[in-house]
Amino acid sequence: MTDEVTISARNVVKAFGQGNAAVRALDDVSLDIRKGEFFTLLGPSGCGKTTLLRLIAGFEMPTEGTILLDGADITTLPPNRRPVNTVFQSYALFPHLTVAQNVAFGLQMLGRPAPEVKATTERMLALVKLEAMAGRKTSQLSGGQQQRVALARALAPQPKVLLLDEPLSALDLKLRKEMQVELKRLQTETGITFVFVTHDQEEALTMSDRIGVMSHGKLQQVGAPRDIYTRPVNRFVASFIGETNFLSGVTEGAGVRLPVGAVVPVDSPRAGTVTLAVRPEHVRIVAPGEAGAIPATVTGSVYFGTDMNYQLALADGTEIEACVVSGVTGEGALSKGEQVGLRFTPGAVQVLED
Amino acid sequence: MARARDFSVTELPGATLVSMLVFVALYAPILVLIVYSFNAGESVAVWGGLSLDWYRAAWANDQVKEATWVSLKVATGAAVLSTALATMAALGTTRRPAFRGQTFVYVMINQPLMVPEIVTAVALLLVTAAIKKATGYTGLGYLIVAHAAFCIPFAYLPIRARLEGMDLTLETAAADLYASRWQTFRRVTLPLLMPGILAGAMLAFVTSLDDVVITEFIKSPGQDTLPTYMLGQLRRAMKPDVNAISTLLLALTLVLLSAFFLLTRKRK
Amino acid sequence: MSPAEEAVRRENIKSAWQLSAPALLVLTVAAVGPLLIVLVYSFLTPGTHGNVEWVFSLEGWRGVLFDHDIFEDKLVLADGNLTIFWRSVKLSFITTVLTFIVGFPTAWFIATRSPASRAGWLFLITIPFWTNLLIRTFAINQIIRNEGVLNTLLLKAGLVSAPLQLTYTDTALLIGMVYVYLPLMVLPLFATIDRFDMRLLEAGYDLYASRWQVLRRVILPIIRPGIVAGSILVFVPCLGAYVTPRILGGGKNMMIGNFIELQFGQGKNWPLGAALSVTLLVIVTIALLVYVKAISGERKNG
Numbered sequence: 036m037t038d039e040v041t042i043s044a045r046n047v048v049k050a051f052g053q054g055n056a057a058v059r060a061l062d063d064v065s066l067d068i069r070k071g072e073f074f075t076l077l078g079p080s081g082c083g084k085t086t087l088l089r090l091i092a093g094f095e096m097p098t099e100g101t102i103l104l105d106g107a108d109i110t111t112l113p114p115n116r117r118p119v120n121t122v123f124q125s126y127a128l129f130p131h132l133t134v135a136q137n138v139a140f141g142l143q144m145l146g147r148p149a150p151e152v153k154a155t156t157e158r159m160l161a162l163v164k165l166e167a168m169a170g171r172k173t174s175q176l177s178g179g180q181q182q183r184v185a186l187a188r189a190l191a192p193q194p195k196v197l198l199l200d201e202p203l204s205a206l207d208l209k210l211r212k213e214m215q216v217e218l219k220r221l222q223t224e225t226g227i228t229f230v231f232v233t234h235d236q237e238e239a240l241t242m243s244d245r246i247g248v249m250s251h252g253k254l255q256q257v258g259a260p261r262d263i264y265t266r267p268v269n270r271f272v273a274s275f276i277g278e279t280n281f282l283s284g285v286t287e288g289a290g291v292r293l294p295v296g297a298v299v300p301v302d303s304p305r306a307g308t309v310t311l312a313v314r315p316e317h318v319r320i321v322a323p324g325e326a327g328a329i330p331a332t333v334t335g336s337v338y339f340g341t342d343m344n345y346q347l348a349l350a351d352g353t354e355i356e357a358c359v360v361s362g363v364t365g366e367g368a369l370s371k372g373e374q375v376g377l378r379f380t381p382g383a384v385q386v387l388e389d
Numbered sequence: 390m391a392r393a394r395d396f397s398v399t400e401l402p403g404a405t406l407v408s409m410l411v412f413v414a415l416y417a418p419i420l421v422l423i424v425y426s427f428n429a430g431e432s433v434a435v436w437g438g439l440s441l442d443w444y445r446a447a448w449a450n451d452q453v454k455e456a457t458w459v460s461l462k463v464a465t466g467a468a469v470l471s472t473a474l475a476t477m478a479a480l481g482t483t484r485r486p487a488f489r490g491q492t493f494v495y496v497m498i499n500q501p502l503m504v505p506e507i508v509t510a511v512a513l514l515l516v517t518a519a520i521k522k523a524t525g526y527t528g529l530g531y532l533i534v535a536h537a538a539f540c541i542p543f544a545y546l547p548i549r550a551r552l553e554g555m556d557l558t559l560e561t562a563a564a565d566l567y568a569s570r571w572q573t574f575r576r577v578t579l580p581l582l583m584p585g586i587l588a589g590a591m592l593a594f595v596t597s598l599d600d601v602v603i604t605e606f607i608k609s610p611g612q613d614t615l616p617t618y619m620l621g622q623l624r625r626a627m628k629p630d631v632n633a634i635s636t637l638l639l640a641l642t643l644v645l646l647s648a649f650f651l652l653t654r655k656r657k
Numbered sequence: 658m659s660p661a662e663e664a665v666r667r668e669n670i671k672s673a674w675q676l677s678a679p680a681l682l683v684l685t686v687a688a689v690g691p692l693l694i695v696l697v698y699s700f701l702t703p704g705t706h707g708n709v710e711w712v713f714s715l716e717g718w719r720g721v722l723f724d725h726d727i728f729e730d731k732l733v734l735a736d737g738n739l740t741i742f743w744r745s746v747k748l749s750f751i752t753t754v755l756t757f758i759v760g761f762p763t764a765w766f767i768a769t770r771s772p773a774s775r776a777g778w779l780f781l782i783t784i785p786f787w788t789n790l791l792i793r794t795f796a797i798n799q800i801i802r803n804e805g806v807l808n809t810l811l812l813k814a815g816l817v818s819a820p821l822q823l824t825y826t827d828t829a830l831l832i833g834m835v836y837v838y839l840p841l842m843v844l845p846l847f848a849t850i851d852r853f854d855m856r857l858l859e860a861g862y863d864l865y866a867s868r869w870q871v872l873r874r875v876i877l878p879i880i881r882p883g884i885v886a887g888s889i890l891v892f893v894p895c896l897g898a899y900v901t902p903r904i905l906g907g908g909k910n911m912m913i914g915n916f917i918e919l920q921f922g923q924g925k926n927w928p929l930g931a932a933l934s935v936t937l938l939v940i941v942t943i944a945l946l947v948y949v950k951a952i953s954g955e956r957k958n959g
Contacts, residue, residue, distance in 0.1 A: 121562070422796040470683070503942075507897045511921065515695060619792075
């Protein structure tokens with residue numbers, strides 16, 4: 036992976052419909068994707084992530100803005116002239132062709148000589164471990180196998196960028212985990228830039244080099260998974276990725292004072308009312324009355340096996356969730372109504388922009 | 390132990406009886422016709438034993454042979470022409486944003502279904518009579534073009550249905566894999582559309598083969614198709630060789646229809 | 658909209674028209690265009706040996722409603738023509754009603770079969786639909802004519818002493834038309850009943866409706882679009898029927914179709930034939946408009 040940019044979207048706007056009925060699926064999005072990285076576009080359905088992918092692929096034309104590939108403007112280039120391939124959500128395997136014919140399709144369209152087509156097809160089938168299925172019709176394959184054919188087909192022409200549109204969403208949990216590992220392996224082996232679209236935050240965190248979080252047609256935050264998780268820039272990112280407690284308070288000296296009176300020691304960049312975000316696993320439960328702890332009442336608990344989730348309430352009714360590693364025998368579990376004190380892991384509290 | 394019959398919600402009293410009678414009534418005359426085509430006697434009512442006499446008589450009849458040829462030529466020409474036109478029109482009117490004039494195209498394509506055949510026949514008589522007089526051309530061209538026109542809606546229907554059921558992503562995928570428009574059509578759309586096109590061609594062929602009225606009005610002398618030949622025969626005495634020809638036409642229709650159903654059968 | 662988007666949109670519209678153009682051309686030349694020519698011909702003067710003289714005349718149209726009484730040199734209502742129109746409309750209407758009466762139970766029966774056997778029953782209805790109209794008319798004629806199967810059986814059974822005279826009667830014509838056009842009623846009825854949610858029947862019976870009330874108040878209102886579609890599909894071709902009345906009705910019991918043909922054959926009055934054709938087309942168009950209105954009204958309510 037280098038710092039060289041391969042895909043660059045500049046002020047891209049995509050509106051569907053006309054006049055007052057127009058919907059802005061993408062609203063002034065600018066983004067640089069680096070050569071050889073595994074980049075994920077993450078967001079809820081309707082956030083514009085698939086639209087951005089389709090603009091890069093050339094299936095749609097942007098209403099405004101430009102898209103560059105290795106510095107060249109490809110904004111209006113038709114999809115069949117872009118060295119970019121897509122793995123479709125529904126796989127879109129040609130039902131009238133065999134597995135091998137599907138994989139060979141792109142190479143044939145590029146006019147590659149027959150021996151090369153054959154050799155590359157075999158290599159790709161080996162890469163996704165489907166050599167034995169070459170002569171089968173795609174309808175005879177399982178979901179996971181179809182997924183591999185779709186991957187092999189898109190990788191065969193050795194595109195500069197591989198676009199993946201929620202490719203794992205149709206698979207069951209176990210297969211999905213396997214394919215996550217597989218995809219990462221393929222990306223590392225081929226060195227091709229992957230742009231992966233998903234609404235699954237866990238998938239995004241485990242696979243990506245960098246993530247772009249999207250909402251309402253806007254790019255909210257771009258960064259490495261750890262940055263996104265530990266330092267979300269706004270309320271949307273903090274709540275969309277992982278569980279988060281939000282607390283509002285007022286900047287005061289070297290901390291933020293909560294309405295219940297306690298002061299959370301945090302370096303607040305702004306004066307006045309701010310929102311604090313703290314993950315449940317960074318909420319520690321201590322004895323009531325411990326110095327500096329915030330008094331709270333246990334209102335409920337959920338057992339998750341390795342973890343135990345507690346719902347707590349502050350004196351003013353603010354709800355807080357805490358996640359603690361459960362004990363071996365479950366002894367010392369807190370019961371409803373018990374009075375406790377809360378502390379936040381130092382450095383784990385984020386002050387949000389809004 | 391006696392037990393009241395179960396109350397079935399979906400049953401309507403008498404529906405089963407009526408429908409059984411309907412099926413008997415629909416098929417009995419056709420079966421009688423088929424059976425009597427193998428009758429040895431002169432009569433079309435009295436059974437005189439099994440024979441193939443009437444098939445032989447039909448086979449020996451030059452007029453029948455000529456009419457068969459005309460029928461097949463016209464039906465083939467009309468089916469090919471109308472299917473080609475209907476395929477293009479179906480590609481033009483499906484799977485794209487609605488455009489101004491789309492309703493006009495639909496109405497035009499389905500127009501032959503809405504106008505009584507006799508009116509179309511009269512209209513074509515006037516036009517062909519004028520053209521024949523002006524150009525002197527009296528070939529099968531008139532019949533082929535006229536048949537193609539009224540076959541278009543029949544060919545269009547299954548092709549359009551097939552196109553609408555087709556996954557658009559497949560063509561997007563082809564474009565993504567460097568296929569040009571023509572390559573996408575040739576390598577992806579056309580092979581997937583083929584069952585629809587064949588089904589459309591079958592229906593067009595059967596529709597053309599069935600036509601009596603329009604052919605009767607615009608044919609030039611000596612251009613009898615099997616149906617117009619039979620109509621001419623019926624005007625005179627009833628002869629059982631008509632039964633034999635009818636049976637053969639029936640068999641042909643049945644084969645084509647079965648092929649159509651196999652082609653359009655939904656996959657599980 | 659960016660220029661690129663606009664170009665894609667325009668390209669789409671252009672290709673839609675380019676692809677439709679050949680079909681539209683053939684339909685214009687061999688279907689729609691000739692209809693306009695019929696209208697023109699209806700205003701011309703009949704030629705002596707058929708065809709027309711290119712001289713404007715209203716004779717054709719006058720002939721639709723009036724006869725020229727040569728003795729008193731005045732126009733009288735053309736009883737013959739009006740009778741034929743009236744007969745055609747009446748017979749078509751009765752045929753439509755009869756096909757519904759037997760077609761509805763049949764469509765219901767097919768729609769309530771198991772999905773596996775349903776296709777088979779439907780195929781049985783479809784075969785006659787696609788079978789040559791002439792052959793089917795011919796087949797029914799063999800059954801009902803004097804020396805036909807029906808009369809032979811009746812005579813043998815001693816139920817009648819002389820053959821029933823059915824051919825060349827309106828009864829024969831009705832039997833024939835019901836027989837020929839029945840599939841056109843059953844198929845659209847089946848299509849709507851097939852989409853009918855059978856749980857509504859359970860709801861109806863649950864709310865104390867009798868079988869008749871369920872039919873009247875639940876089934877028939879919901880399948881109305883199918884009834885309208887079937888009625889139009891039967892009524893329109895009945896009205897323009899030519900082959901069936903020619904074989905079963907003989908020369909006397911004509912319908913409009915045969916009367917029109919007569920003007921181009923023995924009658925040698927092309928303008929009158931053209932005017933009659935236009936009249937028939939107008940009646941059919943009105944029927945179709947009623948249909949469209951009934952269907953769209955249904956959509957609004959639904």
